[in-house]
Amino acid sequence: MRYRDLGTTGLSVSVLGFGASTLGNVFGKVGASSGERAVRHSVDCGINLFDVSPYYGITQAEQRLGGALEGLRHGVVLATKCGRYGLKEFDFSARGVTDRFEDSLRRLRTDYVDLLQVHDIEFGDIQQIISETLPALRRLQEQGKARFVGITGYWPNVLTHVARLEPVDTILNYCHANLMMNDMDRALTPFVRESGVGLLNASPMHMGLLVGIDIPEWHPAPKNVKLAAAKVVAICHYAGVAPSAVALNACLSHPVAASTLVGMSSEAQVDENCAALDFQPSEELIRVLNETIAPIFNTTWPQGRPEN
Numbered sequence: 540m541r542y543r544d545l546g547t548t549g550l551s552v553s554v555l556g557f558g559a560s561t562l563g564n565v566f567g568k569v570g571a572s573s574g575e576r577a578v579r580h581s582v583d584c585g586i587n588l589f590d591v592s593p594y595y596g597i598t599q600a601e602q603r604l605g606g607a608l609e610g611l612r613h614g615v616v617l618a619t620k621c622g623r624y625g626l627k628e629f630d631f632s633a634r635g636v637t638d639r640f641e642d643s644l645r646r647l648r649t650d651y652v653d654l655l656q657v658h659d660i661e662f663g664d665i666q667q668i669i670s671e672t673l674p675a676l677r678r679l680q681e682q683g684k685a686r687f688v689g690i691t692g693y694w695p696n697v698l699t700h701v702a703r704l705e706p707v708d709t710i711l712n713y714c715h716a717n718l719m720m721n722d723m724d725r726a727l728t729p730f731v732r733e734s735g736v737g738l739l740n741a742s743p744m745h746m747g748l749l750v751g752i753d754i755p756e757w758h759p760a761p762k763n764v765k766l767a768a769a770k771v772v773a774i775c776h777y778a779g780v781a782p783s784a785v786a787l788n789a790c791l792s793h794p795v796a797a798s799t800l801v802g803m804s805s806e807a808q809v810d811e812n813c814a815a816l817d818f819q820p821s822e823e824l825i826r827v828l829n830e831t832i833a834p835i836f837n838t839t840w841p842q843g844r845p846e847n
């Protein structure tokens with residue numbers, strides 16, 4: 540495993556991070572023991588960053604991650620979130636995030652997290668997040684309940700805008716720097732370089748599209764993106780390579796992201812993704828894939844409040 544500094548936090552994180560949304564059955568049912576074994580096997584493989592949220596499986600992922608990390612907690616960097624609690628349930632108030640964070644700690648079986656992030660800020664009132672939510676998280680930091688504070692979301696420009704106005708330690712952006720997209724570099728990457736904020740790049744598989752699973756109903760990508768992803772998967776299979784390895788390869792070379800967060804649900808996926816660290820697709824395969832993706836490259840979808 541390789542490690543990088545998470546901005547200026549002093550934390551050293553594995554370049555491959557474990558995204559625990561899978562433990563909330565977000566992409567389909569994951570057996571309790573399979574999920575737990577995947578977590579513990581990740582630790583054995585040197586993965587030390589685990590990211591979860593009360594939203595994933597509506598508290599189930601936190602519950603299961605907490606159980607799986609029993610006895611391993613102090614060797615890992617544990618990140619959770621606050622503010623998003625359901626598909627349409629948000630509460631970014633100081634009172635809400637503070638009170639509900641206590642429940643997260645209980646589920647995670649710990650008395651502190653390494654990183655507490657405001658989840659999906661584009662769904663909130665940006666002014667409230669700046670003047671109320673983030674200061675509440677800083678108070679939790681002062682109390683020793685969160686070592687660092689961050690924000691997460693879909694739009695790189697919204698994340699950059701907020702971080703310029705109210706300092707954060709980390710930013711998590713998803714589905715914006717992978718095989719299907721590369722538009723972090725307009726606003727977010729330069730800001731991360733100049734500010735020293737830690738950057739987490741999430742969803743290398745474009746939230747499952749690039750591994751050929753049955754696409755969950757909630758997946759917001761437009762149909763042409765889903766069709767192009769299915770072609771990518773077919774081309775990789777025809778070439779005899781794992782689409783997940785090709786997708787990860789596109790992320791691992793990101794110039795400033797400390798870690799790529801990938802959702803995993805089995806020991807086999809953990810092994811396959813760790814092996815992808817040393818995988819290099821052929822130039823011919825990359826050329827064919829780029830041609831396939833070109834018509835939909837950088838396609839986004841509506842996410843969050845229109846004014847954001």
Ligand code: NAD
Nearest residue numbers: 558559560566691713741742743744745746747783801802
């Ligand atoms: P992803 O792109 O990582 O895809 C996950 C899917 O790919 C799962 O179905 C998983 O089982 C499958 N997969 C992974 N490796 C595989 C392999 N080798 N072979 C076959 N299938 C494989 O999407 P994601 O889970 O949404 O993103 C990763 C993590 O990033 C999340 O779990 C979460 O922690 C974080 N994230 C955060 C936000 C946010 O804060 N707003 C948004 C998206 C993701």
